Each structure stands twice: as structure tokens, then as C-alpha cells.
Amino acid sequence: MFRIIKKKELNPTVTLMEVEAPLIAKKAQPGQFVILRTDEGGERIPLTIADYNREQGTVTIIYQIVGATTRILNSMSVGDCLQDFVGPLGRPTVTEGKKKVAVVGGGVGCAIAYPVVKKFHEQGTKVHAIIGFRSNELVILEEEFRSNSSKLVLMSDDGSCGEKGLVTDALKKLIESGEQYDEVITIGPLIMMKYVSMLTKQYGIKTVASMNPIMIDGTGMCGGCRLSVGGKTQFACVDGPEFNGHEIDFDEAIARSDMYKEFEQKKQDEACKLYQKEVS
């Protein structure tokens, strides 16, 4: 079974968990993900493999509490077992053949960016990490990024930590100051990745964006994760999750990511009402 062996709150809405999954730990590579189900009635949700330990047979996930499933997940404790945990899924990040790269992460996307940064750093690629958060109390993994990159720029929307501004401001500054990147890798909210890609396009820097559309099976069977890349339909779970940022139709992806918003909201409201009834 997939036992939770460590649980650590990284900020009020983001939690790290280490899960026993020896087969996945044996195979996992940066850029890949798992799909899990907390219990029989639960949804299948994809989460990136944030780290892995091949000897101990464990996989680390870092998730943000956004809705029903992540909330249930967060109610589980060390020693509990997840119903299902399947992976590694998706294509690994291509890290070979690059001398210098910039990795741009936003919010919980930094959890996804971290194993990529670490892999680059370990193999001797120069890596500049630019990570952005809304404010100080939401910062995650700052130390891990610092010790695994040759340059770390921390940005915040409100200036409560690092520099005030957006990650695109920081990236632009670095590029303008003469830094030359073989590639920019961006992972975070869709809107952020859209603007990062627009910026790098101006400078002609190859850019890879890690997409996180709604998924079910993760094996290429349902087509729910599809997006348009260079005018062609691609399935993120098997063809991705990383794609050429200059070719992705971000507006379509943004619309698709809201597909079940109303439904999820209703479910959540119902759950709240039920809860209030039970309490009163």
C-alpha cells in the first residue's frame, strides 16, 4: 500500500508528503508526475513528483489545497495509506545538452520546478532560478532552490520578500543584462507561463512550459487533457506535460482549466452546508 511516511506544512496552503512507492521511486525522473486517489469515492488527481529516494523507495509530492481532493489528502496523516498511486507518468524533462538555463517558477509551481532545477544543478548545468510568490508567508523551498542553483531571484507581488514585482520583470532584467540562456523552463500559473513565453519569444529564447490541464486516466485514453500546440491537438499526459511555450494556445488552456469550476464550487458549497448543519 502507499503509506504516507512524512507530512510537513510548507506554508498555510501548501503541504509536502513523502509516500512509500518503491516501484515509482525506482523509475521517477524530473518532470514526471503521479496520479493518486485518496479513497474509493475520490477523484484521480495528478501531482508532480517533487523528489524521490530510490534507496528508501519513497516519492515526495507537494500540493496546494485548492479543492475537494487536495483537502481530503491534507486531512490524512503519517501512517495512513493512499488508495491508489500510479506513475511515473508523462515524459521526463530533457536536461541534456544545455550549458545555461533559467527556470521560472510561480507559486506552487515551484514545487514542480524544484526537481528540474536540482537535476540541472547536479549535472553541472548553470541554472538561474527565478521564483515568485504573492507574499512572504507563501514562500516555499527557498533554501532548496538556493543551494541547487547558481543564482536565485526571489520575487513577490507585494514586496514582502525578495524584490517586488513579477517573475517576468526579473527574467527580463537578467536577459537585458546580457545573460544568455540556452533555454527557459517555466512552471506555474497558466497566465504566468503565457507572459514568460511571450517575453522569451521577443528574445528568441527556446522556452518550455510545464502544463497542468485536468486529467483523468493519464494514459492517453480520455483526451480530457488535450491542448493545442502549434495548431495541433496534443495530450498532455502522454505527449507532455512539457511543451514549446511559443506554440501553446494558452488562452484555450486557461478556458479549459475552468471547465469544472462551477461544478466544483457547488460541490464545495454543499459540503460546507452539510458541515454547518452537522455543527449546529
Add this chain to the structure above:
Amino acid sequence: MDVLKKVPIKEQDPQVRAHNFDEVCLGYELEEAMEEASRCIQCKNPKCVSGCPVSIDIPGFIKEVENNNIEAAFKIISDYSALPAVCGRVCPQETQCEQVCIRGIKGDPVSIGKLERFVADWARNHNIKPEPPKEKNGKKVAVIGSGPAGLTCAGELAKLGYDVTIFEALHEPGGVLLYGIPEFRLPKEEVVKAEINNVISLGVKIETNVIIGRSTTIDELMEDEGFEAVFIGSGAGLPKFMGIPGENANGVFSANEYLTRNNLMKAYDTSYDTPIITGKRVAVVGGGNVAMDAARTALRLGADVTVVYRRSEAELPARVEEVHHAKEEGIKFKLLTNPTEILVNEDGWVSGMRCVEMELGEPDESGRRRPVVKKDSEFVMELDTVIMSLGTSPNPLISSTTEGLEINKWKCIIADEETGLTTREGVFAGGDAVTGAATVILAMGAGKAAAKGIHEYLTSK
């Protein structure tokens, strides 16, 4: 009793069943089954058997039904098929065993499928299970995929004494039987799970949540895990889209997604968290069994549903029974019609579908008359949901991660029809992964042939 007519079978009333997911067909009672069985004239040279892809001894089991020896009838069927309760429900009998039944020359053919179903249901309700093998030979065989092909191959090998493990990508076994075909046609707990449990009781192990090509590979199974042969029954799960504008809008789904949400993830059951867009006005594009299943599912979730198909009624690939049931339930059919564009509103949601009318021209390679566009026939259907049901192709995950495993131009695995042997030594394949989307019973036939092929290969090795 009129011997020219089938003993009628009870069905849920169309008005009622349009609002629930319970099974449509209610099956025979014992007396009815015995009466129907008595219509079989026990041909010396039974045509029906040659019409069945797994050659079930049809007169043999029907005779036992007629004499009220249902357990004996079940034993006979079990020698040929591991999933009789499934096949009795979803086999296209009218084009297989029943099409060639002698009784059919004058009057209705014998209701072979419904009798098979009766026997299997009776055995389940009386807790009768197939017998496990007496001796094990200790040889390990891996089976990829737990659809009808994989289950059959695994069951046959287990009967021969092999140590068989099935690896399944999803969290539950069954393949299309589980995630594709809906509850109202094939009950999951009662029928599918029970028949899978029969396969397990033969000694087959099933490991879910393992994706071959990602979690592990065929090479690793053979080199590191000690599997002496591998059977690939991974199906044809990759959905096709039309490639028309607007197809990625919100509210456009593949039939696989729509059905998976509802069947595997049980969206219709409010105790599950799965979201589904029910839609008010739904178009289902396509005319096969999958299209009928998607349409009837949407209807049960409360939508007004139209099936849009580019040829005429005569060419509908779905089973006649399914089309008939769909019509009874109130599904509309817009035939000789082809979509050209999905219209999208400013929020990114479907608002309609532009279509053209078609007419049938000369026959094409498939022998069916080719639909051609009628001039100036464009029109718009107002809709909020579109379900694309245009067929599927095999997933390249396994072929692309297995050296020496060749595929053809339709991405189907190349395998010998008699033995299932692929271009890779020790690796066999069958079912939709080899033929492209076909039928349950053909997949089972292929699984059975491959089990024989594997047995011959491993005994001569």
C-alpha cells in the same frame, strides 16, 4: 407457444429507464429459458457454432438448459468462455451465432445470447465457479491489460497451470467492460466484477496501477522479473478527434472521457466526487456502439440528445438492438449529416455546431456507399455539449518502449492471427491492440488463441 418466435424478454419501460442507470434488459426466468431452449432443433451440423468466434458448444449447453440442468450448461460454456454473462449481454449476436442459426431461416433464430446470459447469471446466483487447475507448472507469464483479451488469455493459461499476473494501468480491472460500456447495459458490481473474480479464482493475480511502458517495461518483466512470455492486451484506447475548428472548446468531450467519468469514476452517483458536464442540448457525433452508449448516458443525466452520423440508418455500425433501445428512450437521430465546425461563445464554451448534409455516392474501400457533401446544405445546430465518438486507435506507449515490437500504419501491433506471436520473441498480442477497435468476443477469441500460442511456445522452448 409460437415456435417461429423468440420467447419475449422483459425490459425496463423506456420512460422509466431513461431516468435511471439500472439494467435495461431484465433477462429470462427459468421457465422462459427452458421454453426458448426447446426451440433449438439440435442440428447435427450446428451452423451457430461456426458463427461464434470462440466456438461455444451451443446445442450442447442449450440441451442442458432445456432439461433444467443449468449447472451442466454452465460447465459446458465455461470450457469455451470466461465471460459468458458479459458476452450474453454485449455480443453482437445478430451478426454472429444467431445470424446463421437454422431457426432463423423461417422465423426468429434461437436467442442464443440471452440463454448464455441466463446460464451465467444463474451460476453466479448459485455461487458456482469454474474449477481451478489441479497442477501448476511454475512458469510465469505476464499479461498486459485486463480487458476481455487479457482476462481470457490469463484465464486460459491459468487453467493450463501457468503462474499468471495481469498488469493493469487503471485502478480497477476490466478494460472497456468497466470504463466504456455503461451500467445500464452491463452492470459492474454484479456482472463484470463477478466474472473477473471467476478469473481470479483460477489463480490469476491482478496488479492494478501499473502502466507498462512507464512503471516498468516488457524488457524488465522478461529480464528482471522472470516472466517467460508476455501477452499484450492493451486495447485501442486512444480517442480520435475530427480536427475541425472549435474541437478543444469547453463542452467538447471524447466519448471515452464522458463514459469514463460516468462509469469508472461513477459521476452519476453523488457519493463520488467526480464532476461531469451534463449539458442541456447534447450532440453525439458518430454511429457505433460507443456513440449509442454516450448518447444514452447523456440522456439519463437529463439532456436532450441527438446522434449526428454522416451515413444513413442502414450503415449505422451500432448493434440494431442498441439503436432500437436508444430510439425508444427518446434519442433523436440526425443522419446524413457531418459537422464542419464547433461554434464557441466568448467564454470558451460550445454554443453550436455547423453541419452540412450528406448524400450517399459510390461505394468506398469498406464497401459502404461513400457520403458526399450536398451542395449549399450548411446549417447550424444549437448545442452546449458535443461528444465525439469517432473511434479509437491503439496507444503507442507500449510499442514505443519495446524494442523490436512492430506496428502497422494504423498503429496496431503486428501479430500472427493463429498464435498471437508478435515480431518480438516471447511476446504475444491480441484484441483491440492488434485489430483496432472491434468486439468483446473477438478480443476474447484472440486472447484464447494467444494462450494456446504461448503454451506451445513455452512447451517447445
